[in-house]
Amino acid sequence: MNPIKKLAGQTAIYGFSSIVPRLLNYFLTPLYTYILLPDEYGVITDLYAYVVFLNILLTYGMETTFMRFAQSNKEKEKVYSTAFISIFSSTIFFIIISLLAINNISKALNYYGKEQYILFFIFIIAFDTLATIPFVKLRLEEKAFRFATYKILIIIVNIFLNVFALKGLPYINKIYLHNTLNLSHEILLNYIFIANLISSFISIILLSNELFKVKWTYNWDLHKKMLIYALPLMIAGFAGSINEAMDRMFIKYLTPESMNPMY
Numbered sequence: 001m002n003p004i005k006k007l008a009g010q011t012a013i014y015g016f017s018s019i020v021p022r023l024l025n026y027f028l029t030p031l032y033t034y035i036l037l038p039d040e041y042g043v044i045t046d047l048y049a050y051v052v053f054l055n056i057l058l059t060y061g062m063e064t065t066f067m068r069f070a071q072s073n074k075e076k077e078k079v080y081s082t083a084f085i086s087i088f089s090s091t092i093f094f095i096i097i098s099l100l101a102i103n104n105i106s107k108a109l110n111y112y113g114k115e116q117y118i119l120f121f122i123f124i125i126a127f128d129t130l131a132t133i134p135f136v137k138l139r140l141e142e143k144a145f146r147f148a149t150y151k152i153l154i155i156i157v158n159i160f161l162n163v164f165a166l167k168g169l170p171y172i173n174k175i176y177l178h179n180t181l182n183l184s185h186e187i188l189l190n191y192i193f194i195a196n197l198i199s200s201f202i203s204i205i206l207l208s209n210e211l212f213k214v215k216w217t218y219n220w221d222l223h224k225k226m227l228i229y230a231l232p233l234m235i236a237g238f239a240g241s242i243n244e245a246m247d248r249m250f251i252k253y254l255t256p257e258s259m260n261p262m263y
Contacts (some may be wrong), residue, residue: 028162032192035166039187041110041129042252047121047250050109051128052241058094058129061233062087063136070140073222081216082223084133088217091129098122110252120193127200127262150206154199161195 032041070076097130098105099122106115138147166188173181204211 006176010201014016021099028159031163031166035185036189037185040189043117043189045248046252047117049245051121051125053237053238053249055127055128056234056237056241058091058125059087059132059234060090060227061230064085064233066133066136067140067231068229069222069226071127077215078138078217078219079222079226080137081214082219083226084211085156085216085218086223086226087129087133089095091126095122095126095131116190117193120190120197124193124197124200127197127204130211131200131203131207134207137210138171153206157202158195158199162192165191165195 032044036044062083066079069083070079073079094138098118102115102118102122103112106112106118109118111117135147135150138144138150167239169191170188173179240250
C-alpha cells in the first residue's frame with residue numbers, strides 16, 4: 001500500500017477511536033447530573049481526578065518507551081515482554097500496598113466508611129494499566145481496526161452498564177420487583193463504579209491474546225535503559241495533568257465544610 005495512504009487510513013482509524021469514545025462518554029454526564037445529587041456526582045469527579053495522576057504514575061511513560069524501543073530493536077517480543085513484566089510487577093505491587101493501606105487512604109481522601117469506593121478504583125486503575133502496553137502493541141503491529149474496535153466496544157459496554165444501573169434497574173425494581181430492592185443513591189453510586197470496573201476488566205479479556213500468547217522473556221539491561229528513557233516522559237505527563245485535574249483534587253480541602261465542598 002502507498003505509505004501516505006496507509007498513514008492517512010491508520011490516522012483516521014486512530015482518530016475515530018479516540019474521538020468516538022470521548023463523545024459517547026460525554027453523554028453519561030447529563031445522566032449522572034439528572035439522577036444523582038450534586039455532592040454524589042462530586043464523588044465521581046473527585047475520584048476520577050486521582051485516576052488521571054495514578055494512570056501516569058503506574059504506566060510511568062512505559063507505553064511511549066515501548067514503542068520507541070520496539071521500533072529500534074529487532075527483538076520486539078523481548079522488548080514487549082520486558083515492558084509488560086515491568087508494568088505487571090509494579091501494578092501488582094500497587095494493588096498489594098493499596099489494599100493494605102485502604103483504611104488510611106480512605107481517611108486521607110475523606111471517604112472513611114466508604115472504603116468500597118477506593119477498592120473499586122484500585123482495580124479499575126490496575127486493569128486499565130495492564131491494558132496499556134497490549135494496546136500499544138496493537139498499534140505497533142498496525143492492527144488499527146482491532147485497536148479501534150476494542151476501544152469503542154469497551155466504552156459502549158461501560159455506557160450500557162451505567163444506563164442499566166441508573167435507569168434500567170430502578171425500572172425493573174419498580175415495575176417487576178415492586179420496590180423490593182434498596183436502590184438508594186449511594187447504592188447507585190456503587191453500581192456506577194462497578195460498571196466502570198467491569199468495562200475495565202473486559203479490556204483485559206479482549207486483549208488476552210496480547211497478554212498471554214507471548215514468549216515471556218525479561219532483560220534487566222534493556223529494562224534499565226527503558227526506565228531511564230521513561231522517567232522524563234512520566235514527569236512531562238504529570239506536568240500536563242496538573243492543569244487538567246489538580247483543581248478537582250484540592251477543592252474539597254480548600255472549601256469550608258459549611259459550603260459542602262462536594263456539592
